[in-house]
Amino acid sequence: MADILETLDRVDATRVLTVPREPRAPRAKTPAKRLGRIIGYIVLVVAAFGLLVPFFWMVSSSLKPANEVFTVPVTWLPKTWDFSNYVNIWTQSNIIVWIRNTLVLAVTVTILQVLTGSFAAYGFARMKFRGRDVLFLAYIATIAVPWQSYMIPQFIMVSKMHLANTLWAIILLQAFSAFGVFLMKQYYETIPEELSEAARIDGLSEYGIWWRIMMPLSVPAIASLVLLTFVTVWNDYLGPLIYLRNPDLWTLQLGLQSFVSNQFTANYGLMFAGLTISVVPIAVVFLLGQKHFVEGIATSGMKG
Template sequence: MDTMLKPAPTDALPAPVPRRRNGKRASPAVRVLIYVLLVAAAAGVLLPFYWMVVSSLKTDNDVVTVPVKWLPHSVVWHNYLDIWRKSQMTTWLENTLILSFAVTALQLFTGSFAAYGFAKVRFPGRDLLFIVYVGTIAVPWQSYMIPQFILMSHLRLSNTLWSIIALQAFGALGVFLMKQYYESIPEELSEAARIDGMSEYGIYRRIMLPLSAPALASLALLTFVNTWNDYLGPLIYLRSPNLRTIQLGLSTFISQYNTEYALIMTGSVLSVLPIAVIFLLGQRYFVEGIATTGLKG
């Protein structure tokens, strides 16, 4: 009986069978070719930005010289001083920053709050309401642009920054992205919090928001870029010169100084620089949020 209860010796156990790899590793020549193609694609994407930065450090004649001079003979740094002297760049940047940060903060709150309701709270007609709400993404803005303008005029918000903030404070795309991310969070966390007596607002604030930092970063970057680059909205609602954004300001500057190509490139660099800095700072969270959005837990 004792012999039967003894464990089998280690030598008697079958050796683990090594798993076969489904795919073979690419040869060094193929890998080198892939890297060369990726470098060429990256160079093609970055080449216009490089030309824009280099042109902002040239004279007007050197910008339009054929063939293109990829390196300036003499660096003209005073272009970055002249653009501030000849334009209202400070006002344009200030208005754009106010709109971008305000709209981004509001969309982060409204998008995450509504997404939590659609993802974690059960109520009648939830799925149908979500489909209808997300379906508004497919509706072009031009179809309801005039009713919005009439509404803002009646509310006396036209020709104020509040008109852009009020119209862009809600976004169906943000709700969709955040809902997909919330659904990847295990439901057991919410159920355990409810059993402990935590309210839905407490679950949203103490559990969901801390866990959704990558998705919030992705939504913040997308919203900030869209608001920063928006041209048609400010063109319709912001008629005062003191309310112009960077995109409207550069448009008027180009029409006024259409032959000063170096200054135009300088203004373009200043309009792109904040977006590039924000993307570089939040790149890791942005990639992580995009990679995890839509995955089920």
Template sequence: MSVTSTLPEVDRLADELAPPAAGRRLTAKRRGPRLKPAKRVLLYVLLAALTLLIFVPFFWMVSSSLKHNNQVFSIPIQWIPTEFVWSNYVDIWTRIPLLTYLKNSLFLSVTITFLQVLTGSFAAYGFSKMRFKGRDVLFVIYIATIAVPWQAYMIPQYIMMQNAGLVNTHLSIILLQAFGAFGVFLMRQYYMTIPDELSEAARIDGLNEYRIWWRIILPLTKPALASLALLTFVSTWNDYMGPFIYFTSNDLWTVQIGLRSFVGQFDAEYAMIMTGSVISVIPIVIVFLLGQRFFIQGIATSGLKG
């Protein structure tokens, strides 16, 4: 029996045995007695109030970025500026090399996210779909590294990078963060919901483990991949200590270090500081809005089966 002729049969089996969509699972779990109209209205009001409360700091930051420096901490607080100072969003680019900082942050975030998704999903496949002696023990030991604080191995890591001549290069951060135990754990939890019959059928048809992972498993785990990508991107973008330790050249700085340096030099220019903060948050908001649907599905389904 040829591999080409039987691949459609594997695809059909994948469609039949694939885990149900997260939306259907969540709907099934939510079934139960409906709330009374009064309770439902009260719940919506409570959720709306909590949402507004969460957005208060962000709204204040945006409002402050459109004011003059002496108006940021005025009492009483002016939530809506009397005069919108749009020039702040023009001047910030000339005060600091913000474009360079954003490029560095974007490069590191995209590169590390890609590598973590690749290595995390591949390692998770081995821990969930392949059988070898000591697999579960090795997985527990690997996941246990999450509990080790970064400060415990921060100095040995720096010495390693220094001996390798990688300090003050982007490659140092990329190599240190290209692998993550949390990503392996997240992807393995999702892989465990995929029936093993899919992998067995693919092996019978002659596919090796690499092609099973690429051809069968990955297409079924898009929500988990999106969740891991979103979490990794946000974590890398907001990272301050890593770039602060390894980057000494201003041309390599990320937006977090750049803004901190700006605060140290111009600590009284509050409006400009808020302007830079708003600009640094925009990429995170865009990424989250684009991937929130997959993020919710991935987190929900990854925790349904241990």
């Protein structure tokens, strides 16, 4: 009986000790913190305004006749709303072919960079071999080398492979990305090593661990890499300008540039309509992956 009473006393004491504490009231913000937050909001609003004004002017100009685009003073809203620019861009240009070529390049390069970048990142993050850190630093250091410095040797190499003036030239040259490897490696290091060890004990190979464990857990980082790669390839102008000479292989950027090849006869209203259309796929991709993109960028620099 005494043992039972002693046990009950211990249980009551444990309950008393484990009673949740009342949450503390939030501390009142000091005037300095409130002022700092207000200033931060003002800076963000001004920055957002500066970024959105050019897009607003682009959309507005796409609805103007050609002779109203560059009037002085600037007219932010069309005097005459002209929707024919969006009709003419489809009938007077080869924009469908341009969009198709750009979409093929952007989607193919994005898929290849995700596969190659994540696979190489797994080797650097999880595999142990001699010279791993040195090799990783040397590979990442290539990010600092401007493309213009090796542009000519690269063109000579591609020409000797008989890939110039083909979409394969752009695809093969951009299929690998040091930045993608860096981004995925930093995210892999936030995933507990115990998951990989448990998978190895269960007999899963390294390829299986990468594909069935690491990839599904890296959706935020993959979304970030997809968005950054897709936008970069979609907006690329210099690469297609060098390698794609056939008009049937032109990307959207090269095609739109043809509207301003002669500044005296350029139809800028038509060009701005094409530019507005070119922004739509990027906006859709960003809206679909915005949540994962922010999460991937925020966590890729953390080690856990």
